[in-house]
Amino acid sequence: MENEQRSPGTSLVAxxxxxxxxxxxxxxxxxxxxxxxxxxxxxxxxxxxxPAPPPAPGPKAxxxxxxxxxxxxxxxxxxxxIGDRETRVRVRPRDARSWAVLGSAYVEQGRRTGDTLYxxxxxxxxxxxxxxxxxxxxxxxxxxxxLAALANERRDFRAARTWGEAAVKAAPRRWTxxxxxxxxxxxxxxxxxxxxxxxxxxxxxxxxxxxxxxAAVYRDRGWREDAAAQLADAAAKATxxxxxxxxxxxxxxxxxxxxxxxxxxxxxxxxxxxxxxxREALAGEGRALAALGRTSEALNAYQVALAKQPTPQYxxxxxxxxxxxxxxxxxxxxxxxxxxxxxxxxxxxxDDELVLGVFEADHGDxxxxxxxxxxxxxxxxxxxxxxxxxxALHKAGQDEEALKFASxxxxxxxGGGVRDALYAFHRGMIEKELEKHASARRxxxxxxxxxxxxxxxxxxxxxxxxxxxxxxxxxxLPADKEPQDKTS
Numbered sequence: 001m002e003n004e005q006r007s008p009g010t011s012l013v014a015x016x017x018x019x020x021x022x023x024x025x026x027x028x029x030x031x032x033x034x035x036x037x038x039x040x041x042x043x044x045x046x047x048x049x050x051p052a053p054p055p056a057p058g059p060k061a062x063x064x065x066x067x068x069x070x071x072x073x074x075x076x077x078x079x080x081x082i083g084d085r086e087t088r089v090r091v092r093p094r095d096a097r098s099w100a101v102l103g104s105a106y107v108e109q110g111r112r113t114g115d116t117l118y119x120x121x122x123x124x125x126x127x128x129x130x131x132x133x134x135x136x137x138x139x140x141x142x143x144x145x146x147l148a149a150l151a152n153e154r155r156d157f158r159a160a161r162t163w164g165e166a167a168v169k170a171a172p173r174r175w176t177x178x179x180x181x182x183x184x185x186x187x188x189x190x191x192x193x194x195x196x197x198x199x200x201x202x203x204x205x206x207x208x209x210x211x212x213x214x215a216a217v218y219r220d221r222g223w224r225e226d227a228a229a230q231l232a233d234a235a236a237k238a239t240x241x242x243x244x245x246x247x248x249x250x251x252x253x254x255x256x257x258x259x260x261x262x263x264x265x266x267x268x269x270x271x272x273x274x275x276x277x278x279r280e281a282l283a284g285e286g287r288a289l290a291a292l293g294r295t296s297e298a299l300n301a302y303q304v305a306l307a308k309q310p311t312p313q314y315x316x317x318x319x320x321x322x323x324x325x326x327x328x329x330x331x332x333x334x335x336x337x338x339x340x341x342x343x344x345x346x347x348x349x350x351d352d353e354l355v356l357g358v359f360e361a362d363h364g365d366x367x368x369x370x371x372x373x374x375x376x377x378x379x380x381x382x383x384x385x386x387x388x389x390x391x392a393l394h395k396a397g398q399d400e401e402a403l404k405f406a407s408x409x410x411x412x413x414x415g416g417g418v419r420d421a422l423y424a425f426h427r428g429m430i431e432k433e434l435e436k437h438a439s440a441r442r443x444x445x446x447x448x449x450x451x452x453x454x455x456x457x458x459x460x461x462x463x464x465x466x467x468x469x470x471x472x473x474x475x476x477l478p479a480d481k482e483p484q485d486k487t488s
Contacts, residue, residue, distance in 0.1 A: 060084050062240060067104045068142060070149070070176045071209045074242040075112055075277045081105050089125075096139035099129035104146035111153050112277065114309035116348035122150050123349075141171045148180040155351040157187030157380045175205035179213045186220065189382040194220075208234040212247050219254060220383070222417035228254055245275035252284045257420065259451035264288045279309035283317065290321055291453035312338045312345070312355045319363075324456035335363060351376075358388050362457075366395035383409050383418065391426045394433065402430045410443075421447040421454035425462050432465055441469045 059074075063081035066073035073081075085102035088095055103125030110118030129143035144167035151160035164181035167174065178201035185193040198217050201210055215230035231251040238244035252267030265288040271281035282305035289298035302318040319334030338359060342352040353376045360369035369392035376385050390405030406427040428443030444466050453459060 063105065064101060066240065066243065067101060067108055068176070069209065070145070070179055071240075072112070072242045072246040073105075073108055074240070074275065075109070077242075078105055078109050078112070082109065089128075094132045096129045096133035097142065099125050099132065100139045100142035100146060103129060104142065104149065107146055107150045107153060112279070112309070114279070114311045116345045116350050119150060119154060119348045119350065122146065126150065138171070141167055141174050141177070144170065145174075145177055145180060148177065148184065152180060152183045152187070154349050155187065155354070155380070156349075157184045157382070160184035161188065173204060175201060175210075178204070179209065182213055182217065186217075187380050187382045189380070189386075191220070208238040208243060208247060211237075212250060215250065215254075219257075220418050222412065222419050224254065224258060224419065241274040242278075245271040245278045245281065248274070249278055249281040249284060252281065252288075256284060256287055257451060259421075259453060261288050261291045261453060265292070277308070279305050282308070283314050286317070286321070290456055295321075295325065306337075310337075310341055312341045312352050312359075315341060316355060316359055320455070320457050335359065351379075354385060354388060357392055361388070361392040361395045366392055370396050370398075377405075383423075387420075387423045387426055390430065394426070394430045399430055399433050403427070403434060406430050419450050421451040422458070424450060425454070425458055428462070429465060432469065437469055438472065441466065441472065444469070 059077040059080040063073045063077035066077070067081065082102065082105050085098050085105065088098040089102060092098065103122045106118045106122035106125060110116055110122065126143045126146045129139050129146075133139045133143070144163050148160045148163035148167060151157070151163060160180060161184040164177055164184055167177040168181065171177070178197050181197045182194055182201070185191070185197060194217060198214060201213065211230045211234035215227040215234065218224075218227040218230065228251065231247055231254060235244050235247040235251060238247055248267050248271040252264045252271065255264035255267060265285060268281040268284040268288060271278045272285070282301050286298045286302035286305060289295075289301060298321065299318070302314065302321065306314045306318060315334045315338040319331045319338065322328075322331040322334060338355070342356055345352050353372045357369045357373040357376065360366065360372065370389070373385060373389040373392050377389050386405045387409035390402045390407075390409060393399070393402035393405065406423070409423045410427050424443045424447035428440045428447060431437075431440035431443060444462050447454065447462050448459070448466075
């Protein structure tokens with residue numbers, strides 16, 4: 001092969017440059033130009049939009065979440081859920097879960113509106129769910145939770161305990177059953193079981209609903225600061241307005257019980273702003289406004305609460321406010337309303353014997369009050385019943401026995417740790433009648449220290465009784481030789 005000629009300056013190791021063909025050059029130029037054009041177009045195009053957040057759940061979904069989790073639901077959402085489930089069970093009458101959800105929604109609707117005629121409908125739907133339930137779904141647990149909630153609302157705490165314990169046995173890890181059991185055990189005065197159940201609940205779940213339930217237990221044990229902290233956290237972490245309003249309402253009740261009128265009113269007003277259907281907060285506004293001397297506003301708040309959620313308790317409170325103002329005829333109208341509402345509740349299976357006993361002891365037949373409350377104590381011996389029965393016995397002239405029940409209501413060892421001004425007032429007045437002057441003075445002072453505004457009718461009576469007792473003698477306690485208690 002003939003050697004190639006090289007120029008003098010050419011390296012011996014350099015490879016000869018191959019000339020590209022004209023076709024290849026045109027392809028390369030076109031490719032580069034195309035990339036430039038595409039790059040320019042991409043630069044001109046807007047950024048690809050980020051995926052839109054999922055839409056907020058609708059009213060039915062929100063109510064379904066609330067009802068199945070045992071938290072308060074907004075009334076419009078409840079109405080939407082009830083309408084949807086009523087349609088479903090008409091089309092699919094063996095849909096056990098829809099029956100269970102419908103029954104639970106009826107319970108919540110009855111509780112929130114005060115219309116106890118929802119309760120028989122709830123019971124029918126929940127028992128239908130148990131009858132047609134299908135294997136492998138959770139309708140059975142939802143239905144048993146609903147029946148426990150229904151029994152609590154009817155103040156049938158034994159039935160609530162039965163259904164709750166059955167639900168726990170069927171689904172031990174289902175946390176929503178445990179708050180219902182806490183209510184049942186509290187109503188029955190079984191405070192050891194209440195504490196055990198709360199501990200189990202705290203192991204299983206966290207969140208606003210659990211915090212609020214823990215606050216209720218802490219309140220009953222007299223741990224006010226812990227209860228207030230739990231409710232503040234629950235209200236801050238709740239996402240649904242109806243749920244947040246419910247926890248604010250409870251925070252208002254706690255502030256009211258310790259005599260913080262302004263704080264209580266702020267909580268109640270905030271709850272109503274969040275959820276205008278929060279009728280318990282409206283009644284709370286009535287209490288706080290009356291204590292602040294804003295009487296006309298207080299009467300209006302009570303009237304609205306009673307109109308929107310007609311319950312015997314609100315009628316009693318409004319009647320006593322009228323009576324404290326000397327408006328006896330208006331008070332009698334409310335007391336007649338109380339009796340009518342209690343009769344309506346009884347037809348729906350609701351036990352109003354506690355509020356009826358309290359009413360009869362102060363405004364009616366004390367012996368009838370004793371009869372009612374003795375029977376109630378046999379059924380469900382909780383702290384409120386102990387206090388009411390003790391006071392009824394006092395009004396009926398049976399003070400020795402009355403003191404036993406009044407002491408039980410204020411005895412921290414046996415569960416009466418709640419610092420309640422009314423309970424302390426009742427015990428002090430009974431002790432005064434028994435001439436246990438030192439203890440009477442202490443409990444009446446305690447009532448006014450806990451909440452100086454606890455009752456528009458009873459607060460003046462406490463002040464007058466203390467004035468009658470006078471200051472303790474300088475030489476020490478009188479020789480009534482009463483046993484030392486731990487209530488102060």
